[in-house]
Amino acid sequence: MTRIALWLLGALLLAGIVHLSTVLAMPTAANQDAFSRLARLTPVNTVVPLPAAAGQDATMPFMDPAFAVAVCRYDLSGGAIKLHAPLSQAYTSVTFYTRNSVAYYAINDRAAGRRAIDLDLMTAEQHEQEPEEEDVTAADRLIIESPTLSGLIVIRALAPEPSLMAMARRALAGAQCHIEPVAAQ
Amino acid sequence: MRLFVSSCLTLLLAAAIGLGATWLTLTRGVAFGSMTIGAWTAWPKTGSVNIDPYARATISRTGALPIGVGDGVAFFARTDDAGNVLDGRCTFTVNGMTPAARYWTVTLYDAQGRLVANTIDRHGFTSAEIVRDGAGDFAITVAPRARPGNWLPSGGVEQFVLVWRLYDTPIGVASLTTKEGPMPAIARRSCS
Numbered sequence: 001m002t003r004i005a006l007w008l009l010g011a012l013l014l015a016g017i018v019h020l021s022t023v024l025a026m027p028t029a030a031n032q033d034a035f036s037r038l039a040r041l042t043p044v045n046t047v048v049p050l051p052a053a054a055g056q057d058a059t060m061p062f063m064d065p066a067f068a069v070a071v072c073r074y075d076l077s078g079g080a081i082k083l084h085a086p087l088s089q090a091y092t093s094v095t096f097y098t099r100n101s102v103a104y105y106a107i108n109d110r111a112a113g114r115r116a117i118d119l120d121l122m123t124a125e126q127h128e129q130e131p132e133e134e135d136v137t138a139a140d141r142l143i144i145e146s147p148t149l150s151g152l153i154v155i156r157a158l159a160p161e162p163s164l165m166a167m168a169r170r171a172l173a174g175a176q177c178h179i180e181p182v183a184a185q
Numbered sequence: 186m187r188l189f190v191s192s193c194l195t196l197l198l199a200a201a202i203g204l205g206a207t208w209l210t211l212t213r214g215v216a217f218g219s220m221t222i223g224a225w226t227a228w229p230k231t232g233s234v235n236i237d238p239y240a241r242a243t244i245s246r247t248g249a250l251p252i253g254v255g256d257g258v259a260f261f262a263r264t265d266d267a268g269n270v271l272d273g274r275c276t277f278t279v280n281g282m283t284p285a286a287r288y289w290t291v292t293l294y295d296a297q298g299r300l301v302a303n304t305i306d307r308h309g310f311t312s313a314e315i316v317r318d319g320a321g322d323f324a325i326t327v328a329p330r331a332r333p334g335n336w337l338p339s340g341g342v343e344q345f346v347l348v349w350r351l352y353d354t355p356i357g358v359a360s361l362t363t364k365e366g367p368m369p370a371i372a373r374r375s376c377s
Contacts, residue, residue, distance in 0.1 A: 011196075015200075018203025022203065023238055026242035026246060032247075034249065058300065060248050061247055061294075064290055065292060066311045090288070093255075101241075102234060102241065103234075106256040108255065108352070108353050
């Protein structure tokens with residue numbers, strides 16, 4: 001009797017380990033996560049507008065259909081990224097996701113406070129290697145550090161009414177992301 | 186021999202329970218740090234680097250991109266205030282107040298997060314377009330067939346999910362208290 005109880009206890013302990021390790025391994029094992037889905041549709045380091053969320057075959061689940069969405073799938077291995085996103089009239093936001101869909105930074109039009117959201121995205125290492133004198137103009141430059149080498153920048157523009165969707169899409173059409181040219185010194 | 190059989194049984198049992206628990210938690214969408222107001226639940230931490238491992242696993246599996254905390258917060262409702270499952274064959278009303286936000290949107294999805302097809306191509310409302318009465322209040326009717334006023338078609342799906350997203354809001358950023366409310370009330374009226 002005690003022997004069976006011990007075997008059962010062992011099984012439960014092992015089950016706990018199996019459960020925790022599968023939960024922790026899921027982000028690296030998943031092949032249907034947002035990045036993988038977008039990797040099939042979007043070239044790297046380019047802003048691509050996503051098709052309207054309407055219909056059964058949306059790119060990702062739980063997308064807000066009131067928003068026009070554009071995505072920049074970035075890869076920082078070639079250098080830092082410059083992002084430029086013009087603001088639409090209603091509400092515009094830019095959210096940064098790691099390779100595993102963790103939202104590590106988000107900014108909206110009011111926080112940006114200008115006519116466009118301009119950001120520099122780089123890894124912590126690239127940030128350290130930035131030349132010192134450029135810090136003088138740091139107030140004009142918003143630098144975001146990406147925890148991962150690749151990830152997603154998602155630009156969202158609200159269409160307050162369905163008839164304004166075309167306007168929101170036009171605003172996003174002006175968005176750009178590209179590798180920063182290495183400063184010639 | 187007996188030792189071998191017992192070990193095999195133990196390993197099988199461990200794998201079954203462990204994987205079963207993982208499957209259950211990921212399909213139910215278990216996550217910590219939730220904030221519930223009435224029928225609505227939000228997980229503000231899921232939109233930040235403080236996301237817990239369960240929410241991380243869930244979003245990797247479903248492919249969703251959670252709304253970032255600097256952007257807004259999303260409240261999910263899968264039942265009405267009385268605990269009835271949101272059934273697309275029934276009529277529900279959604280009315281009341283919303284917390285402070287620059288914009289909000291409400292969207293109807295099926296249980297998997299897909300939009301529900303309907304003849305008028307209506308999947309939700311924004312705070313700018315919803316029809317309000319003289320006092321500035323609004324009422325949404327979720328029903329399979331056309332209704333006057335703010336009709337949100339549910340297409341007769343077996344189960345639907347309402348997502349209320351608040352954009353540019355202090356909620357979820359500064360605090361996690363449930364006194365931030367109120368959120369709109371959901372009530373079942375009739376079932377066809």
